[in-house]
Amino acid sequence: MSVISLRDIEVRFNSKHVFDGFSLDIGQGEKVRIKGKSGAGKTTLFKLMLGFLQPDAGEVLYEGQKLNGSTVWRARKSMAYVSQDMSIGEGLVKDFFDEIFSYEANKHLQVDREDIMKLFRKFSLNEELYEGRIPELSGGEKQRIAIVISILLDRPVYLLDEITSSLDEVLKEKIAQYFLGLKGKTLLIISHDRVWEKNDVKLIDLDNLR
Amino acid sequence: MEGSEEISTLALVLAYLLLLIPVLLAYYFKITIVKRLVISAIRMTGQLFVVGIALIYFFELDNNWLNASWVIGMVVFAAVSTVNNSELNYRIFLPPTFLAFLISTGLVLWFFNAVLVDLDNVFDARYLIVIGGMLLGNSLKGDIIGISKFYEDIKKDEKRYQYHLAMGASQREVVVPFFRDSMAAALKPFIASMATMGLVFLPGMMTGQIIGGEDPATAIKYQIAIMLAVFVATTLSVSLTIFITYRRAFDSYGILKKTIFRKSR
Numbered sequence: 227m228s229v230i231s232l233r234d235i236e237v238r239f240n241s242k243h244v245f246d247g248f249s250l251d252i253g254q255g256e257k258v259r260i261k262g263k264s265g266a267g268k269t270t271l272f273k274l275m276l277g278f279l280q281p282d283a284g285e286v287l288y289e290g291q292k293l294n295g296s297t298v299w300r301a302r303k304s305m306a307y308v309s310q311d312m313s314i315g316e317g318l319v320k321d322f323f324d325e326i327f328s329y330e331a332n333k334h335l336q337v338d339r340e341d342i343m344k345l346f347r348k349f350s351l352n353e354e355l356y357e358g359r360i361p362e363l364s365g366g367e368k369q370r371i372a373i374v375i376s377i378l379l380d381r382p383v384y385l386l387d388e389i390t391s392s393l394d395e396v397l398k399e400k401i402a403q404y405f406l407g408l409k410g411k412t413l414l415i416i417s418h419d420r421v422w423e424k425n426d427v428k429l430i431d432l433d434n435l436r
Numbered sequence: 437m438e439g440s441e442e443i444s445t446l447a448l449v450l451a452y453l454l455l456l457i458p459v460l461l462a463y464y465f466k467i468t469i470v471k472r473l474v475i476s477a478i479r480m481t482g483q484l485f486v487v488g489i490a491l492i493y494f495f496e497l498d499n500n501w502l503n504a505s506w507v508i509g510m511v512v513f514a515a516v517s518t519v520n521n522s523e524l525n526y527r528i529f530l531p532p533t534f535l536a537f538l539i540s541t542g543l544v545l546w547f548f549n550a551v552l553v554d555l556d557n558v559f560d561a562r563y564l565i566v567i568g569g570m571l572l573g574n575s576l577k578g579d580i581i582g583i584s585k586f587y588e589d590i591k592k593d594e595k596r597y598q599y600h601l602a603m604g605a606s607q608r609e610v611v612v613p614f615f616r617d618s619m620a621a622a623l624k625p626f627i628a629s630m631a632t633m634g635l636v637f638l639p640g641m642m643t644g645q646i647i648g649g650e651d652p653a654t655a656i657k658y659q660i661a662i663m664l665a666v667f668v669a670t671t672l673s674v675s676l677t678i679f680i681t682y683r684r685a686f687d688s689y690g691i692l693k694k695t696i697f698r699k700s701r
Contacts, residue, residue: 276598276601276602277689277690277691278598278601278689278691280689294688295687295688295689296688298688298689298690299606299690302601302602302604303604305602306602307599307602307603309599311595312595312596312599313593313595313596313599314596314599315596315613325600325613326600326603326604326605329603329604329605329606329609330604330606330609331604331605331606332603332604375603379603379604385602
């Protein structure tokens with residue numbers, strides 16, 4: 227059974243069709259890279275999967291269940307989302323972690339400081355940043371913090387939207403290797419970085435669908 | 437106890453003449469406020485005269501039902517003004533905002549009249565209408581700041597909002613940080629004015645009572661009680677307004693409905 231399915235999706239923005247009868251099936255444990263020109267609908271796909279956007283026609287299914295106002299909340303708890311273009315607030319980094327892991331959906335994870343520090347070290351984040359303020363972080367540091375959180379969430383599906391865009395080549399390689407090495411996880415990756423081009427990663431080129 | 441000195445009609449005309457100073461300054465510096473200033477001054481005069489005449493009859497009749505109706509009328513105006521100034525959709529926001537003001541003002545007004553002042557009749561026009569007006573007038577400002585900020589911030593910071601939804605936050609969990617910021621913004625001016633009260637300015641109620649011949653000690657006690665009551669009424673009205681409205685403002689996916697803002701935006 228597919229983890230995520232999109233059936234005959236139609237999405238229009240101001241009468242411009244971004245998707246017109248688009249279908250997609252993502253199997254459990256599959257690793258899929260999505261590419262396409264700007265405006266091709268890459269991020270729109272993730273928004274549809276997370277229920278931030280509803281299609282003008284067609285349906286989104288998560289584990290065979292149609293995404294609607296009641297099923298979307300469970301689906302979101304099964305996905306870890308990281309985007310290059312997200313806002314993680316303005317307070318302390320530490321409070322940001324506390325807030326996310328205080329949610330009912332995440333309480334069972336019992337993440338402690340050492341778990342966080344291990345990943346900080348793994349992705350070359352200075353441990354002192356944990357006590358620092360979010361606005362003082364660079365774009366790359368914010369991105370890695372969001373990556374650390376997504377890993378700690380340990381969800382079955384990862385939606386990764388240009389997560390290596392602000393990083394140097396060494397870190398790009400390290401992060402891609404980490405995610406591609408995860409066993410049993412379903413990965414959807416939006417990226418133009420070559421580090422994600424591996425044999426077992428299926429490619430969907432949205433430009434070729436038109 | 438002596439009453440306050442009468443202000444003659446001529447003296448009131450002189451008070452209007454004071455307006456010439458800002459009008460001349462506005463002309464000199466080409467500040468385009470004269471028209472609005474004149475309209476506002478005319479509105480203020482008309483409204484206060486009508487209210488003044490109505491209050492004379494209300495105080496004479498002192499009928500509980502009439503007094504309560506007056507307060508409910510003020511609650512309606514406060515709700516309309518809040519929704520109007522927040523530029524939110526009337527259909528979605530007016531009924532819950534009215535309810536929030538009614539509950540918050542009703543509770544605090546009852547406590548003020550029945551417990552603090554210990555009135556025999558909590559519907560006494562001099563207290564119900566006057567204190568009710570002060571509570572509403574002040575909590576109205578806080579409510580406009582609070583409710584506007586809450587919905588504006590979620591709209592402006594949509595990415596942060598959606599990120600937390602994606603992290604597994606429930607509808608309640610995801611709005612809490614926005615609620616916290618809105619409450620802080622709504623209450624900040626009150627906290628600041630409480631801290632400077634008496635040092636920077638003598639507040640209206642106390643000034644009125646002292647001019648009216650009341651003992652300053654009594655005036656101060658009333659002022660303290662009213663400030664605390666206003667603070668509580670504001671806290672209650674902002675939180676209740678957000679609490680009652682937020683479920684109607686989001687769709688079942690937890691996404692802020694675009695229709696909550698008026699089309700003119």
